[in-house]
Amino acid sequence: xxxxxxxxxxxxxxxxxxxxxxxxxxxxxxxxxxxxxxxxxxxxxxxxxxxxxxxxxxxxxxxxxxxxxxxxxxxxxxxxxxxxxxxxxxxxxxxxxxxxxxxxxxxxxxxxxxxxxxxxxxxxxxxxxxxxxxxxxxxxxxxxxxxxxxxxxxxxxxxxxxxxxxxxxxxxxxxxxxxxxxxxxxxxxxxxxxxxxxxxxxxxxxxxxxxxxxxxxxxxxxxxxxxxxxxxxxxxxxxxxxxxxxxxxxxxxxxxxxxxxxxxxxxxxxxxxxxxxxxxxxxxxxxxxxxxxxxxxxxxxxxxxxxxxxxxxxxxxxxxxxxxxxxxxxxxxxxxxxxxxxxxxxxxxxxxxxxxxxxxxxxxxxxxxxxxxxxxxxxxxxxxxxxxxxxxxxxxxxxxxxxxxxxxxxxxxxxxxxxxxxxxxxxxxxxxxxxxxxxxxxxxxxxxxxxxxxxxxxxxxxxxxxxxxxxxxxxxxxxx
Numbered sequence: 001x002x003x004x005x006x007x008x009x010x011x012x013x014x015x016x017x018x019x020x021x022x023x024x025x026x027x028x029x030x031x032x033x034x035x036x037x038x039x040x041x042x043x044x045x046x047x048x049x050x051x052x053x054x055x056x057x058x059x060x061x062x063x064x065x066x067x068x069x070x071x072x073x074x075x076x077x078x079x080x081x082x083x084x085x086x087x088x089x090x091x092x093x094x095x096x097x098x099x100x101x102x103x104x105x106x107x108x109x110x111x112x113x114x115x116x117x118x119x120x121x122x123x124x125x126x127x128x129x130x131x132x133x134x135x136x137x138x139x140x141x142x143x144x145x146x147x148x149x150x151x152x153x154x155x156x157x158x159x160x161x162x163x164x165x166x167x168x169x170x171x172x173x174x175x176x177x178x179x180x181x182x183x184x185x186x187x188x189x190x191x192x193x194x195x196x197x198x199x200x201x202x203x204x205x206x207x208x209x210x211x212x213x214x215x216x217x218x219x220x221x222x223x224x225x226x227x228x229x230x231x232x233x234x235x236x237x238x239x240x241x242x243x244x245x246x247x248x249x250x251x252x253x254x255x256x257x258x259x260x261x262x263x264x265x266x267x268x269x270x271x272x273x274x275x276x277x278x279x280x281x282x283x284x285x286x287x288x289x290x291x292x293x294x295x296x297x298x299x300x301x302x303x304x305x306x307x308x309x310x311x312x313x314x315x316x317x318x319x320x321x322x323x324x325x326x327x328x329x330x331x332x333x334x335x336x337x338x339x340x341x342x343x344x345x346x347x348x349x350x351x352x353x354x355x356x357x358x359x360x361x362x363x364x365x366x367x368x369x370x371x372x373x374x375x376x377x378x379x380x381x382x383x384x385x386x387x388x389x390x391x392x393x394x395x396x397x398x399x400x401x402x403x404x405x406x407x408x409x410x411x412x413x414x415x416x417x418x419x420x421x422x423x424x425x426x427x428x429x430x431x432x433x434x435x436x437x438x439x440x441x442x443x444x445x446x447x448x449x450x451x452x453x454x455x456x457x458x459x460x461x462x463x464x465x466x467x468x469x470x471x472x473x474x475x476x477x478x479x480x
Contacts, residue, residue: 040428041384042398047281059212072475098355188226374410408453
């Protein structure tokens with residue numbers, strides 16, 4: 001077992017980390033499911049154990065999937081667009097109010113539209129109904145790549161209104177009383193990628209009830225470009241200004257390349273087959289504590305904190321016959337508990353250098369209450385069907401819905417992360433010509449969703465997001 005564990009660990013980490021980057025997830029920045037069969041049913045089926053990778057959805061199913069190795073990958077394509085309307089303020093300064101910050105008007109489509117997301121899992125059945133599993137899977141989110149566009153604002157106060165390249169006018173860097181300098185090429189965007197390694201133990205009891213637990217290890221990489229315009233709203237800048245009368249330019253806000261952070265968490269699950277027709281499943285994943293992203297400590301709340309939110313799933317599977325199964329699942333994700341994700345953008349206006357004065361440094365970017373993306377929690381409802389029409393072919397279908405987490409009062413920062421998908425339509429199949437050797441395919445289409453709201457730094461203009469997605473995943477499984 002140790003040899004297999006070592007081989008799987010090295011392979012998963014080496015291969016997975018090399019290709020897991022630049023993905024964009026579908027329910028906020030969580031994927032709509034894990035594993036090809038699960039994704040073909042829109043992420044439903046935590047009470048329907050089929051493959052080794054299913055332990056990532058519910059660790060308690062490990063004793064029900066046999067000794068198996070599963071390897072798969074998805075080709076994922078998110079199509080994202082944003083538009084800003086004309087502005088009445090156009091970067092002007094008005095008495096008693098902060099100077100307007102006007103984006104565009106722009107109409108841009110994000111680049112980097114094709115990504116590969118891998119997974120690999122192995123289960124081992126042991127004595128007395130126990131089982132072990134090791135699984136690796138990639139996940140990403142908040143990926144955008146905006147090229148071009150302009151922003152208009154007054155970097156030196158009234159009378160200095162200028163237009164600069166980039167979504168946020170990142171060409172402006174110096175705000176310390178010197179002439180602003182044009183830098184960069186106007187590219188704006190972020191990339192978040194995550195690699196998960198679950199080590200799972202589970203035990204099945206005499207009544208087929210099982211409990212499982214997974215230790216979760218996570219490596220996370222993040223990069224942000226084109227957001228240096230927000231330097232005056234950082235704690236570094238404001239603290240220096242309040243204490244000395246002279247600002248200090250933040251070094252850990254933007255264009256610092258890829259930074260890594262690491263963390264751990266716990267996942268617990270239960271699987272309970274009531275009888276031959278009905279089974280229940282429950283899974284809870286704790287909030288995963290991550291080390292700080294130090295190179296972006298002036299961007300994210302609490303000095304670069306970016307933990308992974310807690311997640312809860314519950315599911316029911318009904319088998320009317322041996323060849324047919326229906327799943328009914330619910331998932332809840334606590335995005336609002338993570339400051340960098342859940343804090344509203346309105347917090348930024350309490351920063352002493354945001355135009356209204358005060359001494360609340362912790363509301364500046366990088367502070368404990370620093371502005372984030374303002375995401376709400378997300379609840380996703382999933383239904384799925386599995387049908388076998390002969391010994392070789394199994395067909396799967398699914399649908400999920402969850403109200404997207406972005407309020408239309410949180411538009412400006414979410415240009416970086418317009419995660420507005422709500423509906424997912426899925427289908428797939430498994431072909432098993434040789435007993436114990438399975439080839440599976442899953443397809444997903446998330447139809448277009450748009451969201452419009454006021455631009456937070458210039459309410460006279462609006463921002464509109466548009467997004468749709470598709471994904472094609474394939475995997476191969478061996479039973480031993």
